[in-house]
Amino acid sequence: MNRTRRLKLQLFRIVVFVVLGAFFLVPFGAMFEFSTRGNGVDAPRTLESWSTIATYPSLVQAILASLELAAITSAVMLFLLLPTMIWVRLRLPRLNRAIEFICLLPLTIPAIVLVVGLSPVYLWMAENLSDSILTLALAYVILVLPYAYRALDAGLSAINVKTLSEAARSLGAGWGTVMWRVIAPNMSAALLNACLLSVALVLGEFTFANLLGYVNLQVEINQLGQANAGVSIAVSVASLLFAFVLLMVLSFVGAARQALRAKPRPSDPRLEAVWGQKA
Amino acid sequence: MTTTGESVTGSNLVTRTAGRPFRGGRRLPLDWVGAVPFLGYASLFLLLPTGIVLVGAFSSNEGGVILSNFGTLNQGYLIKSFVTSLTLSAVSAVVGAILGAALAYAVATGNPRGALRRMVSSACGVLAQFGGVTLAFAFIATIGGAGFITLWLQAHGLDIYARGVWLYELPGLVLVYLYFQIPLMVLVFLPALDGIRPQWREATESLGGNTWNYWRYIAGPLLMPAFLGATLLLFANGFSAYATAAALVSQGDAIVPIAIANLLSSETGLANPGEAKALAMGMIIIVAVVMFLYAVLQRRTARWLQ
Numbered sequence: 001m002n003r004t005r006r007l008k009l010q011l012f013r014i015v016v017f018v019v020l021g022a023f024f025l026v027p028f029g030a031m032f033e034f035s036t037r038g039n040g041v042d043a044p045r046t047l048e049s050w051s052t053i054a055t056y057p058s059l060v061q062a063i064l065a066s067l068e069l070a071a072i073t074s075a076v077m078l079f080l081l082l083p084t085m086i087w088v089r090l091r092l093p094r095l096n097r098a099i100e101f102i103c104l105l106p107l108t109i110p111a112i113v114l115v116v117g118l119s120p121v122y123l124w125m126a127e128n129l130s131d132s133i134l135t136l137a138l139a140y141v142i143l144v145l146p147y148a149y150r151a152l153d154a155g156l157s158a159i160n161v162k163t164l165s166e167a168a169r170s171l172g173a174g175w176g177t178v179m180w181r182v183i184a185p186n187m188s189a190a191l192l193n194a195c196l197l198s199v200a201l202v203l204g205e206f207t208f209a210n211l212l213g214y215v216n217l218q219v220e221i222n223q224l225g226q227a228n229a230g231v232s233i234a235v236s237v238a239s240l241l242f243a244f245v246l247l248m249v250l251s252f253v254g255a256a257r258q259a260l261r262a263k264p265r266p267s268d269p270r271l272e273a274v275w276g277q278k279a
Numbered sequence: 280m281t282t283t284g285e286s287v288t289g290s291n292l293v294t295r296t297a298g299r300p301f302r303g304g305r306r307l308p309l310d311w312v313g314a315v316p317f318l319g320y321a322s323l324f325l326l327l328p329t330g331i332v333l334v335g336a337f338s339s340n341e342g343g344v345i346l347s348n349f350g351t352l353n354q355g356y357l358i359k360s361f362v363t364s365l366t367l368s369a370v371s372a373v374v375g376a377i378l379g380a381a382l383a384y385a386v387a388t389g390n391p392r393g394a395l396r397r398m399v400s401s402a403c404g405v406l407a408q409f410g411g412v413t414l415a416f417a418f419i420a421t422i423g424g425a426g427f428i429t430l431w432l433q434a435h436g437l438d439i440y441a442r443g444v445w446l447y448e449l450p451g452l453v454l455v456y457l458y459f460q461i462p463l464m465v466l467v468f469l470p471a472l473d474g475i476r477p478q479w480r481e482a483t484e485s486l487g488g489n490t491w492n493y494w495r496y497i498a499g500p501l502l503m504p505a506f507l508g509a510t511l512l513l514f515a516n517g518f519s520a521y522a523t524a525a526a527l528v529s530q531g532d533a534i535v536p537i538a539i540a541n542l543l544s545s546e547t548g549l550a551n552p553g554e555a556k557a558l559a560m561g562m563i564i565i566v567a568v569v570m571f572l573y574a575v576l577q578r579r580t581a582r583w584l585q
Contacts, residue, residue, distance in 0.1 A: 216409055
């Protein structure tokens with residue numbers, strides 16, 4: 001590579017990084033700036049918006065509801081998906097493609113379309129079973145399927161499921177023991193990965209809750225934004241920071257996992273997502 | 280191995296064959312039971328809703344089979360919402376693809392194991408999923424009427440809203456959508472750029488080609504399917520997005536997801552589930568076509584860039 005071309009390339013890279021870096025970073029700074037504004041034009045900086053978060057009972061309630069939803073979604077996802085994936089790998093390999101297709105389907109069906117179909121289901125559930133906001137977790141499991149599937153699939157591919165299960169079975173273990181005491185502990189990073197992704201997704205979810213008529217964190221932030229922009233932006237920043245911490249944990253776990261694994265997989269499931277084919 | 284037909288009646292078979300030994304060394308149909316909870320759950324919360332949309336699009340609110348749901352789509356504001364949606368997704372996809380490709384190239388030409396690359400790709404992983412209310416508020420705090428940048432520019436004699444507030448309309452939506460489209464492009468396009476080998480450039484040079492020749496005849500044609508495919512993915516991504524627009528746009532330029540939401544909620548007094556399903560089916564068709572083309576291009580890309 002000659003010198004002028006290298007210089008041009010470096011110049012191009014610096015321009016791209018600075019311009020796009022500003023585009024992505026400035027809104028974060030602006031949110032923080034906005035949430036620390038005082039009342040009035042020349043008022044001094046204040047953390048009032050932050051300290052009043054706890055004085056909005058509906059907001060606290062929404063935060064708690066979203067956290068509960070995140071926990072339930074992760075648990076249901078894990079107990080539903082993990083045994084199925086292990087079972088299919090061991091005993092029903094022919095179903096593998098079908099399960100993968102179903103799991104990746106929510107990526108291609110827009111959430112708003114799913115809501116249209118889910119609203120009669122939820123109407124029925126509200127009348128006959130329960131109208132608690134926690135029923136939303138049932139739909140959220142579908143929403144997190146593609147991401148959880150990818151995470152768990154990566155974990156399962158990294159260990160030798162067949163050998164582990166045959167060894168455990170030949171020593172007299174039942175299927176429950178094989179799954180939860182032999183295979184699961186061997187892929188703890190992937191389990192954590194799948195759970196963190198689910199939590200991050202649920203905490204940021206707006207479409208389902210808003211259109212099915214439940215008030216979760218994002219819906220409440222949106223409503224609050226009409227009345228008190230400062231507080232709702234402060235909560236937004238807080239929830240973002242929380243999600244970032246979660247995803248940082250995840251990327252560290254992912255990096256440790258990557259070092260162990262021979263073949264890294266793309267970080268975004270959409271790369272291989274469509275029609276269940278491998279890219 | 281059993282056939283698919285038996286899986287449906289698996290439980291009957293279990294009772295009938297439970298006492299029998301393995302048939303020709305094959306497994307008992309009992310294996311199918313293991314997949315039942317997941318398949319049942321997916322049917323209830325994924326396939327049933329999709330089915331409701333597809334069937335509902337063709338039935339009247341009273342239950343007969345009709346096509347009038349599609350007839351009523353022929354209304355000015357609904358057609359306009361499709362046009363707005365398609366414009367928004369197309370513009371944000373093309374601009375996002377170009378800027379994202381530039382960023383991906385800047386990353387790909389750096390140290391493949393460097394901190395910068397790791398940082399950019401994990402940041403992109405986060406930002407590609409970032410959307411909804413928080414994103415809308417971030418931009419309101421930045422370039423809204425009382426936003427940080429707006430005020431700063433005003434203090435320096437520049438009014439970005441001299442010709443009216445555009446943040447809550449199409450141009451504003453495009454800008455906000457770029458915030459998750461560019462990172463998605465980086466994620467999708469980076470592997471393709473990594474497939475480009477420096478030897479190809481050297482070969483071009485040793486044959487007397489210059490930079491323009493290289494991009495025009497070598498790298499361009501190789502990357503084009505990947506680029507177009509990624510653009511289609513971005514299009515589908517932008518077309519499906521609802522939350523960001525819902526938080527940003529209360530009235531005015533409605534996109535299809537917002538039109539569906541209005542038809543779905545009874546608050547506006549315009550509730551029409553049948554029409555909502557017809558609109559939803561329109562979205563499914565468009566996304567399915569786009570994703571099919573994406574899959575075709577993806578296959579073409581995979582042929583060259585391993």
